[in-house]
Amino acid sequence: SAVDKSKGRPTIINVHDGISSFPEWVQKRPDFIEFYHSRKETIGENVIRLANKPYYNRDEQDLKDLSYWLKKHSLFKNMPEHVLKELASKIVHRTYKQDDILCKQGDVSDCFYIICSGEIGVFIGDHKVATYRANEIVGRHGVENTERRSATLIALTELNLIIIWREDFFLSIQQYSIREKDENFEFVKNIPYFSAFTDKKIQYLITACITKSFIKDERIYDIGEQAETFYILKKGSIRRELVLEIENTNRWPLDKNRWKMKVVHRAVDYNIPMGPGDFFGEEEMIKSTKRKERVIVQEPSMVLCLNRNKFFEVFEKDDLAAFLNHRAGLKYDRQKTLVEEVMQEEARVRMLVTFPISPSKRTSE
Numbered sequence: 001s002a003v004d005k006s007k008g009r010p011t012i013i014n015v016h017d018g019i020s021s022f023p024e025w026v027q028k029r030p031d032f033i034e035f036y037h038s039r040k041e042t043i044g045e046n047v048i049r050l051a052n053k054p055y056y057n058r059d060e061q062d063l064k065d066l067s068y069w070l071k072k073h074s075l076f077k078n079m080p081e082h083v084l085k086e087l088a089s090k091i092v093h094r095t096y097k098q099d100d101i102l103c104k105q106g107d108v109s110d111c112f113y114i115i116c117s118g119e120i121g122v123f124i125g126d127h128k129v130a131t132y133r134a135n136e137i138v139g140r141h142g143v144e145n146t147e148r149r150s151a152t153l154i155a156l157t158e159l160n161l162i163i164i165w166r167e168d169f170f171l172s173i174q175q176y177s178i179r180e181k182d183e184n185f186e187f188v189k190n191i192p193y194f195s196a197f198t199d200k201k202i203q204y205l206i207t208a209c210i211t212k213s214f215i216k217d218e219r220i221y222d223i224g225e226q227a228e229t230f231y232i233l234k235k236g237s238i239r240r241e242l243v244l245e246i247e248n249t250n251r252w253p254l255d256k257n258r259w260k261m262k263v264v265h266r267a268v269d270y271n272i273p274m275g276p277g278d279f280f281g282e283e284e285m286i287k288s289t290k291r292k293e294r295v296i297v298q299e300p301s302m303v304l305c306l307n308r309n310k311f312f313e314v315f316e317k318d319d320l321a322a323f324l325n326h327r328a329g330l331k332y333d334r335q336k337t338l339v340e341e342v343m344q345e346e347a348r349v350r351m352l353v354t355f356p357i358s359p360s361k362r363t364s365e
Contacts, residue, residue, distance in 0.1 A: 109139060113164075
């Protein structure tokens with residue numbers, strides 16, 4: 001604990017929360033800095049030590065410590081403590097040597113990994129497409145979607161990993177999922193677009209959905225990717241990044257009766273913010289086209305996800321037509337409207353540059 005000098009009473013702060021969570025006067029003390037960094041170095045070691053204990057020997061404090069560590073990861077952030085403690089009783093620790101193969105592309109996704117130390121390379125064929133490091137989660141999507149491994153995972157260095165087996169993961173969150181589905185039902189039913197759906201249809205939709213957590217700046221999908229999932233934003237905020245193709249026609253006189261014209265094409269980025277209750281990703285699936293936009297997470301978010309196969313099971317032909325009509329009626333999904341808006345804004349800025357408002361006029365306005 002630390003004492004808040006301005007108020008004279010103790011403040012309990014966990015060292016895991018980061019040095020900035022301590023009062024500034026404490027942060028400056030050399031003995032505290034030495035203690036903090038020595039303690040930080042042992043966090044991973046403590047997790048490994050606890051995860052190496054047989055599950056039947058883990059006491060209540062062990063489970064609390066492991067739960068606290070799990071909750072620091074976005075996947076577990078919103079899970080209640082009793083669910084995390086159930087999961088903490090089942091996690092295991094494994095070590096791997098450099099160049100060890102954790103799993104191969106096409107393998108059954110029977111677990112996912114949390115890296116305590118070291119690096120994992122993600123390979124498709126002989127090409128390394130990504131690298132994961134300490135505190136990152138690897139292999140989660142294959143487990144959640146019951147899909148085979150989409151890539152081969154290889155230890156780039158010596159590794160200390162926490163392994164969560166698929167069966168343990170789903171058993172631990174089963175009760176949580178029941179409560180979560182009730183909550184999701186009420187959430188979706190209160191979205192205006194879905195409010196006219198029958199309770200049975202909404203229940204079918206919710207049962208087929210998977211809830212996923214995304215961290216700030218994470219990309220949900222990108223331009224040109226295959227459209228495989230429909231999304232409903234439950235918490236947080238995201239932005240859709242579109243590229244607008246704008247055509248400008250410039251002309252100038254050659255003489256009294258003749259004009260020269262030149263058509264210029266250019267691309268302009270346009271961002272659309274989205275909040276809870278907004279949904280996206282259905283249009284390209286219905287039209288069988290690739291993604292035409294990029295979707296980026298602006299703050300930690302929870303999203304209901306429905307894969308392609310389930311989407312076409314839940315929604316019938318009339319529903320698909322209604323989705324497209326709804327999308328066509330939205331300002332932000334009409335390319336022509338967005339282009340006109342961009343060009344009007346550009347014209348307004350040019351006008352301000354050409355005829356700036358004087359300070360006295362701004363004051364009077």
